[in-house]
Amino acid sequence: MEALNISKGKVFIDATFGQGGHSEEIKSLGGIVLGIEIDPDQVKKYNGNITIINGSFADLEKIAKENITLPIDGVLFDFGLSMVQLKEGNRGFSYRSQDDPLDMRMSxxxxxxxxxxxxxxxxxxxxxxxxxxxxxxxxxxxxxxxxxxxxxxxxxxxxxxxxxxxxxxxxxxxxxxxxxxxxxxxxxxxxNNELGAITKGLTGAIKIVKSGGRIVIITFHSIEDRLVKKFARDHKAQINYIRNSVSSSRKLFKFERSATLRVFTKL
Ligand SMILES: C[S@@+](CC[C@H](N)C(=O)[O-])C[C@H]1O[C@@H](n2cnc3c(N)ncnc32)[C@H](O)[C@@H]1O
Missing domain, CATH: 1.10.150.170 (Putative methyltransferase TM0872, insert domain)
Structure with a gap:
């Protein structure tokens, strides 16, 4: 939340809405949020009052143009799956769910x-x-x-x-x-063509964020993280890398420990 530099009336896209944890937090700090979520089951489960578009962040620029006034103050990406999808997805996301169908389609x-x-x-x-x-x-x-x-x-x-x-x-x-x-x-x-979607999503984010706005990215494994680092190197004329650490006042859960936070400012 700190990395997004939120203040009252600023506008953000939460590109990986999930259960809306981050979006609700942005809202509680005075921000205005539009959520994007690829999994229709996740969208159906949410019963708050933030607008969510059921789609892929690969189409971030298009979704933003159709739904919000541009440019905006920041985009948040929190890649991967949520715990709910892993445990209750019934789509074979986890090797622990032996009777699940071998499906794994997020959309x-x-x-x-x-x-x-x-x-x-x-x-x-x-x-x-x-x-x-x-x-x-x-x-x-x-x-x-x-x-x-x-x-x-x-x-x-x-x-x-x-x-x-x-x-x-x-x-x-x-x-x-x-x-x-x-x-x-x-x-x-x-x-799910996850790496292709990440590249498209980040490219879209650069186009819709205003100068001085933030692009905040949480990755969960090294393949995603390497892609983000390469993307940042390739776009160093447009974004400035400002941070890559997570600080927390509480003990992190095991699944959180592999997360890397990377924060960029649009030049
Ligand atoms: C780690 S969870 C995010 C949790 C969320 N930050 C929260 O507070 O509840 C990642 C979410 O991103 C969604 N997702 C993955 N790929 C996506 C894509 N290409 N476009 C939109 N959402 C995607 C997943 O379905 C999942 O719900």
Whole structure:
């Protein structure tokens, strides 16, 4: 909130509305907020009075032009998924939800993970899984996916876990869980084209924020964070990097500890 430099009457877009925690806070500090949220289920659950557009921040500039007077004072991005989606999404976001369908679409539109695992050629599967999971077992995992799909159908989270377990028969549970988490995250990123959306969203933010306004970004893993850093380097004539730390008066939750906050001012 401090990074957004909020004061009464300033206008912000919360590009990852989620359950509206950040948006409500902006509002309570006197700011005016428009939310964007890709997941229709998240939008339906919200029962406050902030306006939310059900769409992707990849279309940030278009959504902003259609809904708000430009330029605005700041944009907030809080990438990834919310805990509610992970725990109650029923879309296979978490490897812990073994009976969930292998879906992972945040927008409920487009190709599911199950469809992707069946329709993608081995070379592209390897490229995606290696690039987005950075897991040492990537090659074995892809070999096993190809073997599994030749006579079985991917339907549930448990189908994918079986294939992953077979790729690392000698690993203990803790190591296996690290690979599960990396591969699930990788597939989610591919299915939702998350990195493409981030680049488009940040490009849009630069266009709609006024000089001196803020672009505040919270990333949860190194692949996202590297992309943000590269984007900032490539646009250093338009944005100035002012901060990259989170300070908190309370002890952080485990899931918060991997977060990185990056703050930019529009020049
Ligand atoms: C970490 S949560 C944000 C939580 C939120 N800051 C709050 O206070 O409740 C990330 C949210 O961004 C949404 N999201 C992910 N990709 C998106 C995209 N391309 N466009 C819009 N929303 C997106 C997810 O569905 C999720 O609800």
């Amino acid at each position: 409920n539109r487009g190709q599911t993970v199950a469809e992707y695992l069946h329709s993608t050629d081995g070379e592209s599967l390897l490229e995606d899984i290696m690039k987005y999971s950075e897991d040492v077992y990537s090659q074995k995992i892809v070999d096993n996916i190809l073997r599994f799909r030749s006579s079985n159908k991917f339907e549930k989270v448990s189908d994918l876990l079986k294939v992953l377990d077979e790729a690392m028969p000698y690993s203990d549970l803790r190591d296996r869980q690290k690979t599960y988490a990396r591969v699930f995250q990788a597939l989610r990123m591919v299915i």
